[in-house]
Amino acid sequence: MKQASKLLLAAAACWTLWQATAAVAAVPTYDKDAAKYVHQWVWTLTDAMVDEIRTPCTISRVYSYCNVAAYEAAVPGYPGFRSFGGQLNGLSSLPKPPKTPIDWRVAAIAAYHRVAGKLLYFYDRSDMRYEDDIAGLKQEGVSQKVIDASVKYGEKVGDHIIAWSAKDGFREVQATGDFEFPKGEQYWTPTPPEFSRPVDPYWSRVRPFALSKADQILPPAPFPFSKDPNSEFYKAMKEVWEVGKNLTKEQDLTAKFWDCNPIHSFHFGHMAFKTRQISPAGHWMNIAKIVAIKQGRGMMETLEAYALTSLAISDGFLSCWTEKFKHNMIRPVTYINRYMDSSWNPVLQTPPFPDHSSGHATISAAAAVVLTKVFGAVPFDDDTEVYLNMPVRTFPNFMDAAADAALSRLYGGIHVRHSNESGAKNGQQIAEYLLGKVSTRTK
Structure with a gap:
């Protein structure tokens, strides 16, 4: 019995090690460098909202929906990370990615663009950021076919987040009379x-x-x-x-x-x-x-x-x-x-x-x-x-x-x-x- 237990523990340890190794191996090779796109998008949101003269509460709302959207668009490409779907109030399971190759950088960028374009007043800032990012990735060698599939998926995730945001009571609050x-x-x-x-x-x-x-x-x-x-x-x-x-x-x-x-x-x-x-x-x-x-x-x-x-x-x-x-x-x-x-x-x-x-x-x-x-x-x-x-x-x-x-x-x-x-x-x-x-x- 003791020998069997040792074998089970050894097998479990090997399985855990294999999972960890597989997860690391599956992380996209561009992950480290791709963080720059995320930082640029958050700064784009910040810069736009400074000029929009928003209130503290509404600013936090924009950050949340945009950052969750980009996270959700990329999470299927990262074993070891978990979706917010089913965890945050009112957020149902997110769309599954297609079986065709997806560039998770492009998917996250497309999700940022989709949601920011809906929530920002100065959405042209979002458009310019998006165009620059996609042009840069094309120069890096990402094929048009992969870009198209990735954008389509990222926008699908973005639309899911937009639909979720539309039910949070914000519009009703904004339409309420003077306090x-x-x-x-x-x-x-x-x-x-x-x-x-x-x-x-x-x-x-x-x-x-x-x-x-x-x-x-x-x-x-x-x-x-x-x-x-x-x-x-x-x-x-x-x-x-x-x-x-x-x-x-x-x-x-x-x-x-x-x-x-x-x-x-x-x-x-x-x-x-x-x-x-x-x-x-x-x-x-x-x-x-x-x-x-x-x-x-x-x-x-x-x-x-x-x-x-x-x-x-x-x-x-x-x-x-x-x-x-x-x-x-x-x-x-x-x-x-x-x-x-x-x-x-x-x-x-x-x-x-x-x-x-x-x-x-x-x-x-x-x-x-x-x-x-x-x-x-x-x-x-x-x-x-x-x-x-x-x-x-x-x-x-x-x-x-x-x-x-x-x-x-x-x-x-x-x-x-x-x-x-x-x-x-x-x-x-x-x-x-x-x-x-x-x-x-x-x-």
Whole structure:
């Protein structure tokens, strides 16, 4: 019996080794170099959405559908990787590839193009990226026959993802009328300098990707509103005021490095100017790129990193926005101007939605948990904001970067500390739930 057991164990070990060897052998030889196409597509999305002036929530939605589409178009060519079909809410099994030869680079590119062309307003960016990529692959020697078959399959996958996206409630939310926020001194009200109406107040109605419902995982509640100097609420607001008045150079730099407000307005007398910049989700997409390139990750692992990070960010925003418009908590600039210092202004422009909890803290923690799972707890140099003449910041790991992003909102004067810490806790829990529910690797 013991001898038989040994033989069985040996056979199992040989089978496992054969599977691993076969999987490695089956990975396309172009995988390492092909990661460049994925990075270019994600940057194309980022660049287009900066110019489109989208909201943080809608930006995360575009990243998620586009990255999942490209992942799904390539996954049949990579033994050892698993489809999201049947794992994400509402996503049915994906179309099977034909038996004719498929170039998985082309399939992923075609899927990106198909979905981006549907979701972007500036879809011409997607068209130009697609044409350049296909032309380059032709020059590399990919036959027209293989390109045609691969494009057809990638577009079929893209159409499947588009049909899935059409049922997530987004269109209905966009068609909903103006949000009537509650009236009272404890509630959020439009903030200077633009005094804009709140963005995406009905986002809680959008279908989550992994969460069972929008409020499945929520952060700790905000402190009860109070004007009592001895209350937790007053003390939290006072900290924002005092920190803002005594910012060090490093704190000021931290606030501005993680600003990531998609649109920023400047006022000079009666004139107003607006600038556009990368979003919180876009910042973390770039961090994923930095580390993927540093580690030499191939196309499929890069697609995996972008897809999982996008999904965690999307569900993070969903949970956060559900919380924001549940409590409608007053922003520091309103509270401080009203009860402490009428002339005080925050370093950062307050975005047009309630305080609790912090969206940036939430999605930064969510992204950091996923990226740690994919890449490990590794150091990196974040050059995301160099285009705004900001210096490169070095972080020992993703979680430290997320903590820096959360704290930046206190330094910037746009969130109380409790909102940042609550958001970070929420984002971490959401990412852990996602990673526990969804698997991208076969067992």
